[in-house]
Amino acid sequence: MKSSESPRSEVTISSEDFNLIEPFYNAVWSGDWQATNEFITRNPDVVRARITYSGRTALHVAAVNGHMSMVETLVDKMYEEDLEIKDVDGFTALAIAATYNASIEIAECMVRKNTKILTIHVNDMLPAALAFRYGYTKMGRYLYTVTPLDNLVLPQNGIDGATLICNAIYMRSFGIYIDPARAITDSCRELNNIRLLTDNMSIIGSPEKDSHHKFWSFRGLALKFLKMLGIKFLYDMKLVHVQTFQLVHQMCATTTSLDEIQLEACFVYDALFRAVDRGNVEFVISMLKANQELVEICDELWRNIFMRAILNRQANVFNLIHRLDSKLAAATAIDRHGNNMLHLAGMLAPDPQLNQISGPNKISGAALQMQRELQWFKEVESIVTPWTIEHKSSSLTPAQMFTRDHKDLRTEGEKWMKETATSCTVVGALIVTIMFAAAFTVPGGNNQDTGVPIFLNKELFMVFIISDAISLFSSTTSVLMFLGILTSRYAEEDFLNSLPKKMMIGLSTLFFSIATMMIAFGATLLIVLRDKYSWIFFPVISLASIPVTLFVMMQFPLLVEIFASTYGAGIFDRNVQIWN
Template sequence: MEDSEDMKINSSLYDALMKRDDNKVLEICASIPKGPLHTVTIHEDTVIHIATYQKQNDLVLNLLNMVRSSDSHKLTWQNNSGSTILHETGTNNRTVSAASEMLRRAPMLLSMINKQGETALFYAARHGKTKIFKFLHSEVTRTNLGPDLKTFLMRDDKSTILHLAILSRNYWMAHDIATKHKRLMNDRDEDEMTPLQLLSCQKLETCSTNVFVQMIYNLIDSNVEDTSLMLPLLKKMRKKKFACEWAKKLIKLLVQNDISWEKTESRQSKHRAKFHQYGKFSSIAQLEETAAAYETASRLPDTPLILATKNGCKEIVEEILDQYPQAIEHIDQDGRNILHVAIKYRNHDVFDYVVNRKYAKERLRGKIDNDANTLMHMAGEEVEDVNADLKGPAYVLQENLKLFKKVKNICPVLDDFKMNSKSKTALQSFYENNKQRREIAKDWMIESAKNYTVVAVLIATVAFAAEYTVPGGLNSKTGEPLLKKKTLFKFFTISDAMSLSAALTSVIMFLNVITSSYRFQDFEKSLIRKLNIGITMLMTSVAMLMVAFAVTLILTISGGRKWTNTALYVISFFPVVVFILVYLQAEKNHILDVFKESKSALKHIVSMFANKKPKYAAGYTGRYVSPAHPPLDI
C-alpha cells in the first residue's frame, strides 16, 4: 500500500515539475515527510535535482527554504550517477543564485564528485555554461589553492576542464581556463590528446565571407550580454561572431603554448620508390595481413597540424605554420606529410595554402609514404565526407581528374613512374579506384541527357506552335498579325524565337552527350561542358518561353488602366523572376568558377603588360656568352 502511495506521489510531483506548476510542487512537498528531498525518479533524483535541471530558479530557492538548518547535511544527497543538486546547476545558466544558496547551506557540495570523478565546476565546463562556470570557478579559487585544485580541474580519465570546454565548443570558456591554468594546455587525456589536438579534430565555424553579411557582423557587438531586445536572427549572428572571435584567440594561445607539434613520426619509410614491377615485392596476402595487424594496433594521435588538415581546420594550420614554419615537415604514422593528407581528405584550401608557401612545395612534393604512395597516388584515394555536398557522379569524377592534374603539376617528373607497394603507378591507381565511378557517371549522364532531351523537345514544340498562333490573331486578307505594330509584339516574336532556337540547340548538345565515348579524359572538360551548355540552353529556352507567355498575356488581356496593367506585369513576369533566382542559386558554384577563371586570366594578362622586359643596349642578344665557351647551336 505504501509503495502504491509513493508511486502516486512521484507521478504527481514529476508531472507538476514538467508542467512547471510551482504551487502544486510546493504543496505536495509540504505534505510528505522528506519534503523537497523526496526522491522522485528511478535514478534517485530528488525534487530539488529535477527543479534545478528544469532551470526553475525561484522554485529551487523556495524548496531550499523548506529544508531545516539542522538537515542541511542532507542536501549532499547523490543520485545514481553520483551527481548532487549543485552538479545539476552546471547544466544551465539560470540557477546561479540557487547555486549560491546551496553552497551557503552546504559548502561541502563544491568539492563533491560524481561517479565519473567530476565536481560541479567540471560539470559546468562539460555543458559549456558560462555564467554558472564563472560563479563556481570563483568559489573554487577563493577556497582552494595549489595542489587542492587538481580535484576540480581533472577527472578520473585524465580529461581536464580545458578538454571538456573545447568539446562543448565554448571557446571563450576554454580561453579563460587556458589563461588562468596554463599547465592544462599540455595535459593529455587517456587517449594522449592535448587540448590543441582535440581542437584540431573539430570543424570550426567561420564567419561568412558574404559582403552584406560582413557589414551586419561589423555592426553587431559580440560581447553584449543582454540580448533580450535582439531579433532572433541577430542573436544567432552575434553568437556565431562571438564564437568565431574567441576560437581565433584560443587557437593563437594554444599554438603558442602547446608542444605536441614538436613530436612527429620518423621520416624513414618502410619502402623505397620503385619504377618497375620486377625484383622483390611483398605478396598481396602479406600486405593485407600487415595492414590488418596495423589497423588493430592502437594509434597515437597525430600532431595538431595533421589533425587540422584531416578535419579541414585551415585556421589552425595557418597559425601553426606562421609560428613554427618547420612544422611543415610533419608526417603521420603512415608516413604521409601534410600534402598527402590534404589531397586524400580533399581539403583544397589547406593544399593551396601549403603549396603557395615559400619552400614548402619543394620540400614536400617528391616524398612518399610508408606504402610508397606519391602525392599523385593520393589523388586516386578519397575519404568519404558525410558533410560534403551531394553532386552528380560525373561532377565528382571531374573534380578528381582536375585534382590529379593539379597535383601532377607540382610533382617531379619521376613521380609519374613511381610504383607503390601494390605495384601500381599513380595513374593506374587512379583509374582503378575510379573505374566504378566512371561507369556510374556514364549511366547518370546518359539518363540525365535523355530526360533533358524530352523536356527540350516539348518546349520546342510549344514554341514552334506559338509562332503560328500569334496573340491577337491574323488579318484575314493579308495574313499578317493584327498586333504587328505594337512594341510588345516584337518582344513576343524575339523571345519565342529564342526559346525555340535554345531548345533545339540543347537537344543537339544532349544527343552529343548520349553518343560520346566516355573516356576518363572526356569527363574532365568536354562531356561536362556539353552537358552544362545543354542545360544552360534548356534553361534559357524555358525563361524565354515564360517571357513570351507574359507578353501574350499583357497583349490580349490588358484593359488600358494603369493599376490593372501593373498587376498584369507583376503576375506575368513573376515566374520569370522566380526562375532566375532559383537557377542562379542552383548554378552559383559554376558561375563562381567561371568568374574565378576569368579573374585569374585577367590578372595574368595585366601582369604581362605590367612586367615589361627591360630594354637592352644595342647588340645585346639576350644570351650570356662566355669568352672561353661560345654559345651552343640549338
C-alpha cells in the same frame, strides 16, 4: 544555527526510523516551509540526517526539487560541515544542484555557507566540471568562477583543470580560462582536450576565414553592438567564436615547450592530423604558427599533412603548401606504400567529400564529381616534380591509378550526363516544333489577298515575332548541344571542360527558349483579347509564368553550380595567407 558553534556528528536514520521521518521528507519534497520548520523545531538534528534510502539529507531533497526558500531555511540551520555530507552515490547537495535543476541561486546559497564544497570530488570531478558534464553550462560557468584557482592549476590538481576544460569543450563552452599547459599536459592520455577542439571547430567554423561570418572580423565592435541591441543569439554565437579561437591559440602556443615524446603522448600529432582530415584549417594554421616544425611530421603510413589533405580532399588545408619554404620537400614525399602526392590525388575521394551535398564545395551529380576529381589531379600535378608523374606504385603511374579508381565514377558520370541531356532534348525539340508552327500561324491570321499578317503593323505583333524567333533559335541551339553531349566520347578529360561547357550552353539556351516562348504566348493573347477581354490577360500571364518559375527552381541551381565549378574561382587558392 551559526557555523561558529561546535559541529555535531552526522546523524544516520536506521531503516526502522524511515516511517517516522516520512512526514518531514514529504514536507521538504513538496516545499512546505511551515511544516518543515515545525519538524526542525522539534527535532533540530534532523537537518543533518539521512532521510532517504539513498542516504540523502533534506538539503539534497530540496536541491533536487529546486525549492529555493527551503534550501535557504535548511542551510541557515546547518553547520558548515553538514553541507559536505554525501549520499550513497557520493553526491553532495551542491553536486545535486549542479546536475538536477541547475539553479544558480541554490548553488550560491550553499557556497556562501561553505566554500569547501566547491572542491569536493564527485565521480572524480569537481562540481564545476560535473555541471558541464551534465549539460548545464551556466551553472558550470558560475561554479568555475567561484572555485579556487589553485584547485584547478596546481600540479597536484592539474587533472581537475583539464577535466573542467574537457567537459566545457564537449558542451562548446569556451569561456574557461585555465593555464593551457595544464589543459594539455596533465592526464592528457585520458582527456585529449586538443583533439576535442579539433572536432568542435569543424562545427563552429572560423570567425575570420568563413565567408559566412565576414561580419565577425570586427570582433570588439561586433560584440558591443550585438550586446547593445540585445540580440542574444547572435551575441552568444559571436562570443563562442571568439572564445573558441582564443582557447585554440592558447593551447597551440603551449606545444612549443613540449618535446616529441610529449607531443605524441598528449595527442598533439593526432589532433593535427584529425584537423587536416576534417578540413579545420584555422586549427592547422594555429598549430603551424606555434610550431612550424609540425609541418614535417608524418603519420604511421609516412604521409605528411598535405598528403593527408589530398587523400581527404581538403583544399583549404592543401592550399597552405604554397606558403611554405619546404614546399618542394613536401611535394616529393613518398608514403610507406610507395605512393607520391599524385598517386593519392589519383585515388577516389572518400564518400563524405565525394558526395558533399551542402556548403560552398557542394557537388551535384556524378559528372561534376568526376570533374572535381580531375581538378584535384591537375592541381597536384602542377606542383609535383616531373619524375613523380611517371613514378609507379603497385606497378601503376598516378594517371593509371586515377583511371583504375575512377572507372565506375566515369561510367556513372556518363550515365548522368546522357540522362540529363536526353530529358532536356525532348523539351527542346518540343519547343522547336511549337515555335516553328507558331511562325506560320500568326495571331489574327493573314490577309487572304496579300498573305501579309493582319496585325503586322501592331507593336505587339513584332514582340511576338521576335520572341518566337529567339525561342526557336535558342531551343534549336539547346537541342544541338544536348545531341553533342549524347554523342561525346566520354573520355576522362572531357569531364573537365568539354562536357560541362556543353551542358551549360544547353541548359542556358533551353531556359532562354522557355522564357521567350512564354513572352510570345503573352503577346499573342494581348493582341487577340486586348480590345474586349483585357481582364483575362493578367491571370493567364500569371499562369504562363509558372513553367518558367519551375524550370528556374529545378534547373537553374544546377546551371549555376556547373558554371562555378568550371569557370569560378575554384577551391584552390595559391595566394592564401597564413603567417600574417
